[in-house]
Amino acid sequence: MNIRYLPILMIMLSPFVAIQNSSAYHNLNNIFESTFVFRSLPGMPVNFEVDGGTLGGGNGLTIVQDACDEWDGLPNVPNFCGNLNQLETDITSSNFDSIVPQNDGVNTIVFDENGSILADLGVPGVLGLGLTTFNTASGLITDITILINGSIPSSASADLLATVIHEMGHTWGFAHVPIGGINTTNSVDGFDRISPSAIPTMYPFAIPQDDRFGRTLENDDLGAALLNYGP
Amino acid sequence: MKQLFKTTVLLTLFFTSISIVNSEESFALKEIRSTTANLARSADGVVLANCVKSEARIDEETGLIFTYTTFKVDEKLKGEYGDEIVLRIVGGTVGDKTISSPFLPRFTQNEDVILILGPNNTRGYPVLKSLSGGILRVETDDTGVKYVKTPVDGLEIIDSKTNQRAAGRDKVNLDNFIYSLNEVM
Numbered sequence: 001m002n003i004r005y006l007p008i009l010m011i012m013l014s015p016f017v018a019i020q021n022s023s024a025y026h027n028l029n030n031i032f033e034s035t036f037v038f039r040s041l042p043g044m045p046v047n048f049e050v051d052g053g054t055l056g057g058g059n060g061l062t063i064v065q066d067a068c069d070e071w072d073g074l075p076n077v078p079n080f081c082g083n084l085n086q087l088e089t090d091i092t093s094s095n096f097d098s099i100v101p102q103n104d105g106v107n108t109i110v111f112d113e114n115g116s117i118l119a120d121l122g123v124p125g126v127l128g129l130g131l132t133t134f135n136t137a138s139g140l141i142t143d144i145t146i147l148i149n150g151s152i153p154s155s156a157s158a159d160l161l162a163t164v165i166h167e168m169g170h171t172w173g174f175a176h177v178p179i180g181g182i183n184t185t186n187s188v189d190g191f192d193r194i195s196p197s198a199i200p201t202m203y204p205f206a207i208p209q210d211d212r213f214g215r216t217l218e219n220d221d222l223g224a225a226l227l228n229y230g231p
Numbered sequence: 232m233k234q235l236f237k238t239t240v241l242l243t244l245f246f247t248s249i250s251i252v253n254s255e256e257s258f259a260l261k262e263i264r265s266t267t268a269n270l271a272r273s274a275d276g277v278v279l280a281n282c283v284k285s286e287a288r289i290d291e292e293t294g295l296i297f298t299y300t301t302f303k304v305d306e307k308l309k310g311e312y313g314d315e316i317v318l319r320i321v322g323g324t325v326g327d328k329t330i331s332s333p334f335l336p337r338f339t340q341n342e343d344v345i346l347i348l349g350p351n352n353t354r355g356y357p358v359l360k361s362l363s364g365g366i367l368r369v370e371t372d373d374t375g376v377k378y379v380k381t382p383v384d385g386l387e388i389i390d391s392k393t394n395q396r397a398a399g400r401d402k403v404n405l406d407n408f409i410y411s412l413n414e415v416m
Contacts, residue, residue: 097290102293103294119358121321122297122318122321122352122356123358128261129321134328134331135329136324136329137327152263204261205261205262205263206264
């Protein structure tokens with residue numbers, strides 16, 4: 001074959017390579033069934049009750065508001081965040097069970113200042129966790145709980161704001177994105193490494209070069225939002 | 232044309248890289264990545280275990296669903312454990328209700344695994360040191376030799392018989408893996 005036609009052939013083939021991965025970035029990983037079903041928010045925007053305690057020793061509500069602003073700044077998508085009502089109570093491992101019952105329809109953001117709540121849930125050491133309860137039959141999300149680990153100081157190694165934005169993405173129904181994995185999970189020669197600033201916020205690890213790059217949503221994050229909630 | 236060719240090659244490699252990374256076991260949340268060696272060094276416990284059963288139950292107080300997985304401990308590489316351990320991790324399905332934790336490790340009955348564990352939580356359950364790196368799956372090849380299926384990061388593999396450096400990141404011989412892990416713990 002004449003090499004002149006090779007680029008055209010590759011362009012024609014590339015969408016087929018991409019299609020098999022398309023489900024990876026726009027929905028929760030389907031971890032319970034073999035078939036893929038999107039878990040959708042029943043309505044937008046989503047109101048949140050916010051922990052009355054601190055996050056990383058600082059004002060967590062401000063970080064949550066900034067995270068909401070980032071999602072709500074996406075074009076051609078309805079606002080994700082509604083009212084943010086800060087509780088008077090500091091949620092800890094000792095009162096978590098009584099304050100954050102799942103499936104009561106109240107969406108809650110918890111600042112786990114010492115990481116003990118996440119440990120009790122069996123997921124210690126993570127930067128954050130976005131839990132969604134959904135009706136298995138309807139697929140509709142009925143309750144959201146976001147937990148942010150405040151015991152890991154916010155830094156370029158692990159940024160709290162980037163983590164809140166990331167976990168919010170899970171609760172909108174978005175899964176992890178492998179794009180950028182070549183930068184962080186291995187060092188296979190020959191692959192083009194994308195700029196760390198272009199790694200989507202829904203990438204599952206702190207961006208080692210600087211996790212603050214996760215503070216801005218990238219085109220892939222926008223694609224997930226448009227595909228599921230766009231016009 | 233030359234520029235188009237270069238762009239197309241990069242584009243294709245990009246999609247191919249997605250395909251390769253995406254084929255790894257699904258894990259989620261957000262965490263700081265660590266190597267197998269570093270996790271083992273800082274772990275409270277490391278065990279070679281066999282999955283006995285896994286079931287989801289609802290916590291009446293919180294309404295949360297937890298998946299409880301019971302393992303028979305075959306070998307204690309680090310830490311003190313009984314003959315059996317149970318991992319309790321949020322997420323699972325009970326009836327028409329599902330709690331979707333972005334990460335919920337799936338274990339199959341009779342599966343062999345190496346678990347890298349942190350301290351017990353306040354509920355008394357051992358926890359994984361890392362969600363993405365705390366589970367190493369063990370399989371048996373056609374000749375009956377056990378190997379670690381999960382890619383091993385940051386651990387120099389030493390042949391347990393010759394004490395010489397052995398090749399390995401993927402499909403590391405289980406005996407060699409345990410021998411090498413013991414060297415760094």
